Amino acid sequence: MSVLPPVRRDRIVAELPQCFSKESCLHTRESFHSKVTSACKQQRTGTVGRYRISKVIVVGDLSVGKTCLINRFCKDTFDKNYKATIGVDFEMERFEILGVPFSLQLWDTAGQERFKCIASTYYRGAQAIIIAFDLTDVSTLEHTRQWLQDALKENDASSVLLFLVGSKKDLSSPSQYALMEKDAIKVAKEMQAEYWSVSSLTGENVKEFFFRVASLTFESNVLAELEKTYARRIGEVVRINSNDRNVYQCTKKNKSTCCQ
Numbered sequence: 498m499s500v501l502p503p504v505r506r507d508r509i510v511a512e513l514p515q516c517f518s519k520e521s522c523l524h525t526r527e528s529f530h531s532k533v534t535s536a537c538k539q540q541r542t543g544t545v546g547r548y549r550i551s552k553v554i555v556v557g558d559l560s561v562g563k564t565c566l567i568n569r570f571c572k573d574t575f576d577k578n579y580k581a582t583i584g585v586d587f588e589m590e591r592f593e594i595l596g597v598p599f600s601l602q603l604w605d606t607a608g609q610e611r612f613k614c615i616a617s618t619y620y621r622g623a624q625a626i627i628i629a630f631d632l633t634d635v636s637t638l639e640h641t642r643q644w645l646q647d648a649l650k651e652n653d654a655s656s657v658l659l660f661l662v663g664s665k666k667d668l669s670s671p672s673q674y675a676l677m678e679k680d681a682i683k684v685a686k687e688m689q690a691e692y693w694s695v696s697s698l699t700g701e702n703v704k705e706f707f708f709r710v711a712s713l714t715f716e717s718n719v720l721a722e723l724e725k726t727y728a729r730r731i732g733e734v735v736r737i738n739s740n741d742r743n744v745y746q747c748t749k750k751n752k753s754t755c756c757q
């Protein structure tokens with residue numbers, strides 16, 4: 498069995514990364530959920546080990562900067578020449594969160610209309626959806642609602658984490674940015690998404706953003722797994738209890754026959 502190399506030192510998460518803007522932040526806790534930290538401390542790998550991967554899809558209009566965002570984070574590169582994504586591209590990024598190895602599967606989808614049907618076949622089973630728009634083009638912000646609708650057709654809205662990300666921040670002036678941010682935060686609140694603004698050219702907020710995505714998906718996976726384990730245990734206890742009742746009836750009626 499091939500052993501993976503250790504996680505890069507700059508991919509280690511010990512504290513819950515904070516959100517970008519309090520105004521559009523759904524998970525306002527300052528630290529990881531206590532149940533998650535204790536499960537990880539006890540390395541209850543049965544609980545924590547299983548959920549080591551999270552699927553994240555990145556959607557949004559063509560040329561808004563989805564591929565550049567992923568490449569800046571995964572490869573620390575930036576290509577100013579636009580090469581449209583055809584269908585989907587895929588990157589796997591490994592972290593160590595609270596001492597537990599964890600991977601983000603990043604699915605970079607095509608924004609061009611003609612590739613949309615191929616891309617949408619990869620939406621299913623996402624734990625997080627990143628909807629990207631261009632901070633210098635308000636029409637790409639308006640289109641994010643449709644992108645979200647399409648992505649939610651394949652996923653359970655109640656359990657998927659949503660992020661609305663404004664890209665190309667280096668291209669917008671402070672006054673232009675302030676106006677766009679106000680609109681974007683309004684859209685983020687409507688969507689129940691967490692808003693971020695980034696620049697893949699300068700790298701501004703890119704690492705912080707992906708650390709936040711990885712940490713929140715890790716936390717929700719571990720909590721879901723703990724709940725399942727707890728429910729299974731309760732199930733077992735209930736089953737034993739119901740047997741107890743039989744044992745009780747046996748002893749009341751006739752000890753020898755029914756309770757072997």
Ligand SMILES: Nc1nc2c(ncn2[C@@H]2O[C@H](COP(=O)(O)OP(=O)(O)OP(=O)(O)O)[C@@H](O)[C@H]2O)c(=O)[nH]1
Pocket residue numbers: 557558559560561562563564565566576577578579580581582583606607608609664665666667668695696697698699
């Ligand atoms: N200045 C600046 N330019 C950017 C930034 N991000 C992307 N770009 C430019 O925008 C172009 C398109 O970016 P891509 O990441 O390829 O766009 P995309 O969303 O993947 O496009 P599709 O694959 O067609 O959906 C790139 O060639 C860059 O030149 C950024 O943060 N700042």
Ligand SMILES: [Mg+2]
Pocket residue numbers: 563564565580581582605606607608
């Ligand atoms: Mg692309």
